[in-house]
Amino acid sequence: MSLTVVAEEEETETGLNPESETNKILKTFKARQKKEKEISSDDDSDDTDLELEEEKEEFDVTGRNQYLAVCKALGVIPSSYFLRHMQDSALSLRHHGIGSLGAKAISFPLMNNTTVISLDLQDNWLEGDGGESIARMLKENCYITELDISENRLGSKGAKSICNMLITNTTLKNINLSGNLFTDQDAGYFLEAFSENSRLKFVNLSHNEFSDHAAGVLGQAIAENETVEELDLSWNFLRRGSTLKLCEGIWSNCRLREINLAMNGFGDEGALAVAELLKRSTTLHVIDISFNRISQIGATAIGKALDQNDALRTLRIGHNPVGVVGAKEILKGVGYEHCVVSLLDLSGVEVDKEFREMKQALEETKEIQVIHGVVLSDYVIHVKPKKAKELLFGVPVSDVNPTNILQTIKKHCQEHEIRLGETFVGMDKKKLGSVTIQEFLQGLQSSGVEVQDSLASTLVNLLDDIAPENLINYSIFRGK
Structure with a gap:
């Protein structure tokens, strides 16, 4: 046969x-x-x-004949790379332009494949139909343990298919779903999947569009899950008070070891929720709350909360406007007797000489690494040289505001012959004439527009001020 x-x-x-x-x-x-x-x-x-x-x-046990037959049936050009590597234990097809039909074609031979353990399909424009094909395949395949299906614009249809698969799949341990346009409406699918799945260890949901409503649903999902150890929710829209609902789920979970909440902009309200989380959690080892607009108030609360925590190993709270005082409050927190933090990341946060002295004294009593920004001098030696002005798209940061930020970016792109408008048109599948803040930032990055790490938070704040309902009209970039 x-x-x-x-x-x-x-x-x-x-x-x-x-x-x-x-x-x-x-x-x-x-x-x-x-x-x-x-x-x-x-x-x-x-x-x-x-x-x-x-x-x-x-009789071809590799599935080559089956793949070629399905490609012919679907009118898809077979991938020579896939044919050469379909028996690799780690199969990487990222950036191959597979598309939804291509995903359907490779799903047939992969259903019964026994050699592929890790499958990487990042950035292949699979969309909902392609995600559905991969999900169907994973209901049958019992060998793949790692799946990267990030940056594929799966949307609601893909979210539903993947989550339905997770309910029955018993082999996947790591799944990367970053950058797939998941919204609050899709959070319910993950609630059921997290509640039923008993194998997942690592889940990446970063660079999506989860906001206030999703925070409560995802918090409940985390609380009911008993296996996930690492969860990445960075680069979403989890603002202010909604973070409390999420943190409630995290401190109710007894298995979660690492959580990434960076780039959500939840401010001091969210920081207070994180402080409460640190007081209650006995299992969390790593937390990243960088780029979240946390001020001295939030930093002080988190510093005090560390006195009641004996589990946290790594605290990343860099690129927040905590100020010199806030930085010292956090450093005091990691210096508490019961605190076991071994890595404190305050990247981009300016400190003073007193902070440096406190840090040196702490390093003599504890094995700890402290990362921070520049040390401000409290005295002047003759004349200070002028500090070079930081430039955002070639313009001094002080001259950029919500009124002119888009014009500034447009001028920068024109000077460097960057066609940003074409990039946004390609991202705007629904032809709405607008993109989300996250898509806008991704468009800048993919077009080669560079932004210094120290100015990333400033840019996000400016875009947030001009984006009603998190949408930016990109028509300005389509004209000459």
């Missing part, structure tokens, strides 16, 4: 639509190969052991 026959039978067993165009063509292949086999049998009635051995060798 030929491999394409097996593929057709397996497809029916796994619940795929037997009347699909793919199956019809596979049936045609089956009939043709059966006829050729009968003709060959009539010509050579006396089979030898050698012929039987050769016939066995024709």
Whole structure:
């Protein structure tokens, strides 16, 4: 029996639509190969052991024939790279432009593949249909333990398919779903998936569009899950009070070890929720709350909360306007007797000489690494040299405001011959004439527009001020 026959039978067993165009063509292949086999049998009635051995060798356990047949059925050009590497234990297809039909084609041979353990499909424009094909495949495959399907614009359809798969899948341990346009409406799918799945260890949901409503739902999902140890929710829209609902779920979870909440902009209200989390959590080892507009108030609360925490190992709170006083309050917190923090990251935060002295004294009593910004001098030696002005898109930061930020970016792009408008048009699949703040930042990055790390928070704040409902009209970049 030929491999394409097996593929057709397996497809029916796994619940795929037997009347699909793919199956019809596979049936045609089956009939043709059966006829050729009968003709060959009539010509050579006396089979030898050698012929039987050769016939066995024709059975392709790799799935190559099945893949080629499905590609022909779907009108897809076969990927030579996939054909060469489909037996690799770590199969990386990132940036290959697979598309939704290509995803369907590779899903057939992968259903019964026993060698691929790690599958990387990052940035292939799979969208909802492609995500559905991969999810269907993972309901049958019991060998893949790591999946990267990030930056594929899966949307609600993809979220639903992936989450339905997670309910029944018993082998996936790591899944990266970053950058897939998931919104608050999709949070419910993850609630059910997190509640039912008992294998996942690492989940990346960063660079999506979860906001206030999703925070409560995801908090409940985290509380009910008993296996996830690392969760990345950075680069979402978890603002202010909504962070409390999320933190409530985190401190109710007894397995979560690492949480990334960077780049959400939740401010001091969120920082107070994080402080409460640190008081209650006994299992959390790593937390990242960088780039969240936390001031001295939030920093002080977090510093005091560390006195009641004996589990946290790493605290990343850099690129926040905590000020010199806030930085010292946090440093006091990690100096408490019961605190076991071994890495304090205050990158981008300016400190003074007193902070430096406190840090040196602390390093003599504890094994700890403290990262911070420049040390401000409290005295003047003659004349200070003028500090070079920080430039944002070639303009002094002090001259950039919400009124002129888009014009400033446009002028910068024109001077460097960067067609930013075309990038946004490609991202705007619904043709709304606008993109989210996250998409805007991704568009800048993919077009080669560089922003200094120290100014990233400033840019986010400016865009947030001009973006009603987190949407930016990009029409200004389409004109000359």
